[in-house]
Amino acid sequence: MSADSFLLTGRGRLLRPEPYDGPMPWAILVRGGLIAWVGARAEATDTDTITDLGEALVTPGLVNAHTHPAYVGDRSDEAAARLAGAPYTGGGILRTVAAARAASDDVLRSAIEGRLRAELAAGTTTVECKSGYGLSTAEELRHLRLIGEAAEAVSIHVVRTFLGAHAVPPEAASADEYAATVAEEMLPAVAAAGAAEFCDIFCDQGFFSLEATERILRAAVGLGLGIRMHADQLARTGATELAVRLGATSVDHLEQLDAAGVAALAGSRTVATLLPGPAVVLRGGLPPARALLDAGATVALASDANAGTFGTWGAMPMVIGLGATLLGMTVGEALMAATSGGAAALGLGGRRGAIAIGADADLVAWDAEHEGAFALHLGAVHPVRTWIAGAEWS
Numbered sequence: 001m002s003a004d005s006f007l008l009t010g011r012g013r014l015l016r017p018e019p020y021d022g023p024m025p026w027a028i029l030v031r032g033g034l035i036a037w038v039g040a041r042a043e044a045t046d047t048d049t050i051t052d053l054g055e056a057l058v059t060p061g062l063v064n065a066h067t068h069p070a071y072v073g074d075r076s077d078e079a080a081a082r083l084a085g086a087p088y089t090g091g092g093i094l095r096t097v098a099a100a101r102a103a104s105d106d107v108l109r110s111a112i113e114g115r116l117r118a119e120l121a122a123g124t125t126t127v128e129c130k131s132g133y134g135l136s137t138a139e140e141l142r143h144l145r146l147i148g149e150a151a152e153a154v155s156i157h158v159v160r161t162f163l164g165a166h167a168v169p170p171e172a173a174s175a176d177e178y179a180a181t182v183a184e185e186m187l188p189a190v191a192a193a194g195a196a197e198f199c200d201i202f203c204d205q206g207f208f209s210l211e212a213t214e215r216i217l218r219a220a221v222g223l224g225l226g227i228r229m230h231a232d233q234l235a236r237t238g239a240t241e242l243a244v245r246l247g248a249t250s251v252d253h254l255e256q257l258d259a260a261g262v263a264a265l266a267g268s269r270t271v272a273t274l275l276p277g278p279a280v281v282l283r284g285g286l287p288p289a290r291a292l293l294d295a296g297a298t299v300a301l302a303s304d305a306n307a308g309t310f311g312t313w314g315a316m317p318m319v320i321g322l323g324a325t326l327l328g329m330t331v332g333e334a335l336m337a338a339t340s341g342g343a344a345a346l347g348l349g350g351r352r353g354a355i356a357i358g359a360d361a362d363l364v365a366w367d368a369e370h371e372g373a374f375a376l377h378l379g380a381v382h383p384v385r386t387w388i389a390g391a392e393w394s
């Protein structure tokens with residue numbers, strides 16, 4: 001066997017994310033950074049390197065399918081004001097835009113790197129990273145480039161999303177004029193530079209209209225980008241139905257989703273990505289996780305770590321716990337939503353978020369023996385060993 005081949009074995013719970021129910025101990029063969037085989041230890045091919053994980057709970061590396069890491073500055077004062085009764089208008093985004101535009105490459109890259117390290121330290125091996133605090137062609141391209149550089153420095157899987165339509169910048173004459181700039185100038189530049197895999201938009205009351213959203217996302221599809229959407233968070237606008245109609249890979253937030261929206265998602269291939277962190281911090285209602293699951297929709301859980309509404313990086317273990325407590329999911333469903341569901345939300349189903357033959361060997365052994373710990377020890381379950389593409393992270 002070559003040096004890049006090794007066997008992991010254990011007698012604890014193995015969630016692939018479906019529970020392994022074969023003979024114990026189990027074994028996972030990793031070869032060339034991929035999962036080559038999973039089954040009973042007694043049937044495994046021997047390799048030179050065998051690592052025994054004992055009784056530890058083992059899962060795929062977590063997939064955090066929604067984050068906004070390209071910022072500097074602190075908006076804790078806004079959070080305090082909101083919790084004291086000030087409404088959430090999203091206006092604080094422009095405060096972060098001013099700070100991010102003023103930050104040097106080194107300062108912004110190092111802020112992003114620190115956030116990616118926090119994700120990896122908490123068991124996330126794939127993280128989606130949005131731009132959206134630049135809001136000009138040059139700044140959005142710069143932020144996407146710095147996200148890519150930070151990802152290389154940290155050795156974590158990153159999926160980049162262009163979110164030029166996060167807010168309307170102060171220099172734009174109107175939301176419509178800015179939407180035209182996003183569709184006709186920014187998106188072609190992002191696509192030509194190969195700077196992002198997805199295009200996202202904040203389609204909500206006070207932000208981008210359904211018309212502007214359709215224009216921008218159709219342009220993105222025409223340029224070969226995947227599409228995703230912030231939708232039905234602040235108001236029920238029908239953004240979810242638009243996302244389904246356009247074939248979006250994921251539609252995110254959904255705090256205001258009603259039965260019609262649930263039905264639209266259940267009959268589609270669009271993943272419902274739920275974000276309990278900002279839902280708690282904003283006290284703006286909870287997404288209908290139980291109804292979505294019962295209707296047969298694919299559900300992902302992600303953190304939405306960002307500058308203004310949920311500032312915690314490395315929060316995915318807590319997000320799983322919140323899914324299982326606050327959102328009414330079972331712990332197994334919540335863990336699945338944070339692994340295979342997250343992968344589906346990034347168009348990476350079968351390659352990430354699963355311990356399956358041919359998937360990247362992204363694995364976490366936790367300081368827990370059962371996944372119930374994510375609920376019982378809310379926010380305090382930690383990796384003891386992590387592998388990413390077959391390489392152990394330390």
Ligand SMILES: [Zn+2]
Nearest residue numbers: 066068230304
């Ligand atoms: Zn977001």
